[in-house]
Amino acid sequence: MIDISNLVRDLSLVREKSPLIHNITNYVVMNNTANALLSIGASPVMAHSVDEVAEMTSIASALVLNIGTLDADWVKAMLIAGKTAQTKKIPVIFDPVGAGATSYRTKVCQQILEECKPSIIRGNASEIMALVNSNVKTKGVDSTSSSDSALDSAKILARETGAVVVISGQTDYITNGETTETVSNGNTLMARVTGMGCTATAIVAAFASINTDMLEAATHGMAIMGISGELAAAKSQGNGSMQVHFLDELFNLNESTLRNTLKL
Numbered sequence: 001m002i003d004i005s006n007l008v009r010d011l012s013l014v015r016e017k018s019p020l021i022h023n024i025t026n027y028v029v030m031n032n033t034a035n036a037l038l039s040i041g042a043s044p045v046m047a048h049s050v051d052e053v054a055e056m057t058s059i060a061s062a063l064v065l066n067i068g069t070l071d072a073d074w075v076k077a078m079l080i081a082g083k084t085a086q087t088k089k090i091p092v093i094f095d096p097v098g099a100g101a102t103s104y105r106t107k108v109c110q111q112i113l114e115e116c117k118p119s120i121i122r123g124n125a126s127e128i129m130a131l132v133n134s135n136v137k138t139k140g141v142d143s144t145s146s147s148d149s150a151l152d153s154a155k156i157l158a159r160e161t162g163a164v165v166v167i168s169g170q171t172d173y174i175t176n177g178e179t180t181e182t183v184s185n186g187n188t189l190m191a192r193v194t195g196m197g198c199t200a201t202a203i204v205a206a207f208a209s210i211n212t213d214m215l216e217a218a219t220h221g222m223a224i225m226g227i228s229g230e231l232a233a234a235k236s237q238g239n240g241s242m243q244v245h246f247l248d249e250l251f252n253l254n255e256s257t258l259r260n261t262l263k264l
């Protein structure tokens with residue numbers, strides 16, 4: 001269960017330290033993700049060339065690996081960056097976008113799990129189930145199942161990999177295989193904005209960069225997402241204004257908003 005004082009403390013720490021978050025992420029969401037990290041007080045950099053990823057990861061406080069628009073060169077870059085992160089002892093946060101939609105994605109996910117040893121894996125229900133069972137086929141990048149239905153898979157994945165696993169959805173589940181936290185904030189409009197899941201992964205990375213307890217860090221990241229999304233949806237007419245309101249809510253979060261809005 002989240003101790004709300006720790007959530008407030010970690011938000012302040014992100015704002016104070018402004019950690020550099022190295023993102024190897026997809027073309028669709030680069031801008032949203034960078035802006036969300038800036039809103040929370042972190043410092044984003046997007047870099048995916050094999051010629052520079054090792055150097056970039058070396059100066060970062062967390063690494064995001066997101067396979068949304070992967071190709072062979074990007075995969076090489078992700079593996080180099082992931083190994084550098086292990087050497088430098090910074091957390092790797094993995095987003096298996098579209099796992100289960102194609103056999104290529106599923107294969108690359110297994111390679112990243114084995115070679116990059118992510119500290120946290122954040123996906124929607126379909127993606128988390130596909131990582132555990134290669135027979136699970138997903139439609140694309142959006143989930144076709146509820147987060148509740150992926151909880152058993154998430155626990156298995158956490159035990160197999162040693163990572164904290166986050167399933168996003170109506171209820172967010174965050175598990176290390178033994179202990180499971182939940183966050184019930186959020187709004188259905190969030191799933192209608194592309195890149196919200198990728199943003200969740202990056203925000204989780206910002207919290208993992210300043211808190212060595214990965215279960216707590218991932219829970220804090222998902223709580224901040226859900227609270228900002230819920231407040232933004234209340235002011236939005238559709239998914240266009242939602243994007244702008246979401247960034248503003250992230251930017252303006254304060255202790256009383258967190259205390260009044262958090263639902264576990």
Ligand SMILES: Nc1ncnc2c1ncn2[C@@H]1O[C@H](COP(=O)(O)OP(=O)(O)O)[C@@H](O)[C@H]1O
Pocket residue numbers: 123124125141142143168169170171172185186187188190191195196197198200222225226229
């Ligand atoms: N039905 C819902 N109700 C409340 N929040 C939701 C809902 N669906 C998604 N979210 C929130 O939207 C964000 C993105 O999650 P999700 O849509 O599952 O990721 P993805 O974009 O990777 O499929 C998360 O913070 C999640 O909590």
Ligand SMILES: Cc1ncsc1CCOP(=O)(O)O
Pocket residue numbers: 026028029068069097141193194195196197198199
């Ligand atoms: C639509 C799309 N296609 C490839 S990556 C991507 C973005 C997916 O982002 P999210 O999973 O956060 O909605």
Ligand SMILES: [Mg+2]
Pocket residue numbers: 097098123124141197198
């Ligand atoms: Mg996603």
